[in-house]
Amino acid sequence: PDDLNIITPGHFLIGTSLCALPQEDLKSYNPNKIKRFHLMTKMVQDFWTKWSKEYLSQLQQRSKWRTSKEPIKVGAMVVIKDENLPPLKWQLARVIELHSGSDNTCRVVSVKTAKGVFKRAVTQLCELPFDDSKD
Template sequence: MGNLPQQRLLPGGYPFQCTGVDYAGPIMAASRQGRGCKLIKVYIAIFVCFTTKAIHLEVVSDLTSNKYLLALFRFISRRGKPDDIYSDNGTSFVGACNELSKFLKTNCDSLSEQLANDGIKFHFIPAYSPHYGGLWEAGVKSTKFHLRRVLGNCNLTFEELNTTLVQIEAILNSRPLTPLSSDPADCTPLTPGHFLIGRPLTSLPRHDIKDHSTASLSRFQRIEQLRQHFWARWSKEFVSELQHRTKWQKGNDTLKLGALVVVKEDHLPPLKWRLGRVIAVHPGSDGIVRVADITTSVGVIRRAFNRICPLPVDAEFG
């Protein structure tokens, strides 16, 4: 395995300064509500920040360069202009690069010198080498894997699908990355949302309708049900990935006093994580810690190691 690219390790001045982009899909969407609607293919443009791991999702109607440019302009209007964009060798990305380069060269005289030089550098990974784009491929997996399963045979309109994707974007950007401070009383984690809006991403409280029959729900309620289903599937998978299992080779005692941990809890609402600090550990007869007492916002709880996911600290990143 090669070293991480330098762009992944250098802190940027703002989120999405160095961005990776890829497409996911296709997904079938309805042209309009009601009878007689046609099903059309749409795609998801996924933008991933190299340093903060933040994700931005855009719905794209086809794979032409013009539609990719429109998605790129929407992204820049809301997140700011990136300095570097990394992608694979898809025709949409290469065409967009050529079109932007042609525009800057053709209009160099009419534009001011500062604006002409204020362009975006496009970088393309080697052909047939998707492992070079593992960062955005992971974003594609997080978005696409469970989205197809929660959508099923439900065909949303373009507006409804865009609303669902923006809410999924908030869920992905709410994931805890590392403790925000070393204060034992502070149970706040650092999330990609902190880099985007300066505070954790939250959502309005809503009724739990995951188990309701689809036929009894309106289209508005169906979108909320899709969001809750996506959260229930993705959050369990993400928390499980935080648990590093090392069987038979070696053991690593990660339950330490004062560590910030994510507690696996069922039936939590979207964007709500159960976090706490370890205040006591209970080693077994072999000296290995498998049970700990954790102080949370609802009090002190005792959980086994299979329900506890310690967040990585700075030393583990280095």
């Protein structure tokens, strides 16, 4: 649980971690005319685009004020969303402390990443569905 190194889809696609997204945008190329490497690169780009737009937004959905959502808990695994970085570079973190406001609502948390401890707004975090129970 304290190991913040993760297995990414890149490990399954190319056998090792991906260091960066390719610079060349291959989404507009016809897949029948490009080589296998370009096809694999396009698949990786498509995966990250879909993952960041669909899956992460699904984890971060808000239902306004009609229903109450389970508040984030200490020990939860999260991804720190950063609009200036590609999804591959978003940091994995663990919540270590909650900071409640005057209304006892937690809007800021302290998270531990591989690079240190930071305070982040709950709206910048995507909680990962993680079951820590042991059978």
